[in-house]
Amino acid sequence: FFTLRKKQHPIRIPSQSSQEAMQATAFLTLLPPPADWQGPSVISSGLGGYPAYKKIEQAGRGYEDFLLRKLNGNSEETEGNGSDVSKEITSPNSQKSARKVKAEHRKHENLINGTLDCHYEILGLENRRWEATEDEIRNSYRKMVVRYHPDKNPDISDEAFKKIQEAFDTLTDASSRRAYDSQDDKENVVAPSKFDPEKDNFFKVFGKLFAKLQKWSIKTDIPSIGDAQTPLATVESFYKWWYTFRSWKDFSYLDEHKAKNADSRDEKRWMEKENEKTRKKEKKAETARIRAVVEAAEKFDPRIRGAKDAKKNAELKIQEEKARVIREQREAEEKKAAEEKQKKEEEEKKKNESEAEKKKQKAAENKKASKFRNKIRGSIAKNSLLNPSVDSQELVLTKLNVDQLEDLNNSFGDKEEEGRDAFESYLALVKAETAGNRYLATKISSGNGDEKPWSEEELSGLKNSIAQIGAETADRWEKIASSLSSRSVREVVTKYREFTKGSSPSTR
Numbered sequence: 001f002f003t004l005r006k007k008q009h010p011i012r013i014p015s016q017s018s019q020e021a022m023q024a025t026a027f028l029t030l031l032p033p034p035a036d037w038q039g040p041s042v043i044s045s046g047l048g049g050y051p052a053y054k055k056i057e058q059a060g061r062g063y064e065d066f067l068l069r070k071l072n073g074n075s076e077e078t079e080g081n082g083s084d085v086s087k088e089i090t091s092p093n094s095q096k097s098a099r100k101v102k103a104e105h106r107k108h109e110n111l112i113n114g115t116l117d118c119h120y121e122i123l124g125l126e127n128r129r130w131e132a133t134e135d136e137i138r139n140s141y142r143k144m145v146v147r148y149h150p151d152k153n154p155d156i157s158d159e160a161f162k163k164i165q166e167a168f169d170t171l172t173d174a175s176s177r178r179a180y181d182s183q184d185d186k187e188n189v190v191a192p193s194k195f196d197p198e199k200d201n202f203f204k205v206f207g208k209l210f211a212k213l214q215k216w217s218i219k220t221d222i223p224s225i226g227d228a229q230t231p232l233a234t235v236e237s238f239y240k241w242w243y244t245f246r247s248w249k250d251f252s253y254l255d256e257h258k259a260k261n262a263d264s265r266d267e268k269r270w271m272e273k274e275n276e277k278t279r280k281k282e283k284k285a286e287t288a289r290i291r292a293v294v295e296a297a298e299k300f301d302p303r304i305r306g307a308k309d310a311k312k313n314a315e316l317k318i319q320e321e322k323a324r325v326i327r328e329q330r331e332a333e334e335k336k337a338a339e340e341k342q343k344k345e346e347e348e349k350k351k352n353e354s355e356a357e358k359k360k361q362k363a364a365e366n367k368k369a370s371k372f373r374n375k376i377r378g379s380i381a382k383n384s385l386l387n388p389s390v391d392s393q394e395l396v397l398t399k400l401n402v403d404q405l406e407d408l409n410n411s412f413g414d415k416e417e418e419g420r421d422a423f424e425s426y427l428a429l430v431k432a433e434t435a436g437n438r439y440l441a442t443k444i445s446s447g448n449g450d451e452k453p454w455s456e457e458e459l460s461g462l463k464n465s466i467a468q469i470g471a472e473t474a475d476r477w478e479k480i481a482s483s484l485s486s487r488s489v490r491e492v493v494t495k496y497r498e499f500t501k502g503s504s505p506s507t508r
Contacts, residue, residue: 111163112157114159119170120167122144122163123171130184130215141168144164148161178249179250179253181249183254188289191289191295192205197305203227206293206296217248218248223238224238226238235303236304239294243291243294245290251279255279256274256275257272259272369405372405372409376405377397380393380412383412383419385419386423396423396430399430400430420471421471422497424476425493426493428478429493458486462492462495462496465480
C-alpha cells in the first residue's frame, strides 16, 4: 500500500509475517515540503494524483527470486544483473525449493480465493493426513492463525479464516474427524488396475494396500500378509479375516441434510432417512472397493494359486453336484409352491363364492323382512284391538326372523282377533327370549319333531285356558303356560299358531 510520510514513501507488500513485511518494504526518498507548508504532517494522497491506497499483487520473477533468497536465508537485495540468483536456481536443491515455494504460493492463493476445501491441506498437513497427531494439528493451526487472522492481516477475508477455523474444529473433534476421514477421497484404496504376477512383486504391491486399509479396521487383531514361506493355512486365515473386514467409516460427513435445522419432527425424520440412504450408498461402495482389493490379492497370491489349480477340477465337480442338488431342490420347492398356491386360490375362490351367496341371500332376506315390517306396521295401525307401545312394536319387528315376520303378516286378515293374538303371542316369545331363556330361542313352527307329543288332556286344557284367559289379560301367554305345568310358552304359542292357521289341533 502507498502511504506518503514527509520524506519517505514506503511501499508495503503483503507478506506472511511482520518480519517478512519489513524485509519486503522499499522506501522512496522524496523532496522535503516547502518551508511555508501548513498542512498535515501525513499527506493522504498518492503520487501523481493516484488513490491514497493501491494494492500491489505479489507476482513476477522478481518476487519469486525474493522468496527463493528468503528461503535460502538471504533476504537482502542482490547486486548486479541477477547472476547469483540464476546460480541458485540452477542447483537441484534450489529447483526443488523453488517448486515448493510456488506450491505454497498456489495454496495461499487458493485459500484466499476460497477454492481450497481439504482440511488437511488448509492446515498444511496434506502429507500427514489421518496420521497427523493432535499436537501437529494444533501447532499448524497456531501458525495459520498468525498468518491469516484478519486482525493481523487485513488482506485476508473472513471467509478464508473461517475455513481455517472449520478445519481445526473438525480435526480436533474425534467424531467429526472420523467422519471426515471416512470420506477423504485421497485415502481411498482401490485394487490395482494392472498387475502382472510374472513381473510385479505381489507382497510389495498388496502389502502397501493392506497396510493402508487396516487403519479403518474396527478389530485390532490385524493379521500380516506374510511372505512366500507362510503356511497355506495361515494364508487362508488371512483372507478369511479380510473377507469379514468391518470398517468404522460412517460417512455422516457427507450428509446432505442437517437434521438439527429441521422445522418439524416429520421433516427431521425425512432428513435422517435421506441421509441414511446416502450413508448406506457410500458404505456399500467402500465395502465393494475393499472386497475388490481382497479378491485381487487372493487371485494373484502365488501361495494359493498353485493349490487352486490342483483342486480346480475336483472343486468344479463338487460345485456341479451342488448346483444339481440345489436345482432339483428349487424345482421341487417351486412345484410344491405352485400346487399350494393353486389350492389356496381354489379355496379362496370357493370361500368368496360362498360369502357372496350368503350376502346375496342375506340381502334378499333383509329386503323381504323390511317389506313385511312395513306391512305389519300398517296392519297394527289399522287393527282396533291392538294398541302396543312403540317399543313393544319395534321389539317384535326387530327380533323376529323373516319367516316369523311372514307368519305374523299373514295373521292380519279379515279377523282382527287373529292379528291381535298373533302379535301378542310373538311379543311374549320375544320378551322371554330377551330375558335370557335360551330354550325359547327356537323358531316358531308347527313342525318341531323333537317336541313331546300333546295329549288329548293337554289340548283340552289349552283350549279352556285360551277361552278363560282373554286377550286383555296381561302376560296372557305366560299364564296360559303356567296352567299347563308341563308346557313352555314356546310350545303353547306354537300350538296356538296351529289353531290360527286353520289346522285342526293335533297331538304332535
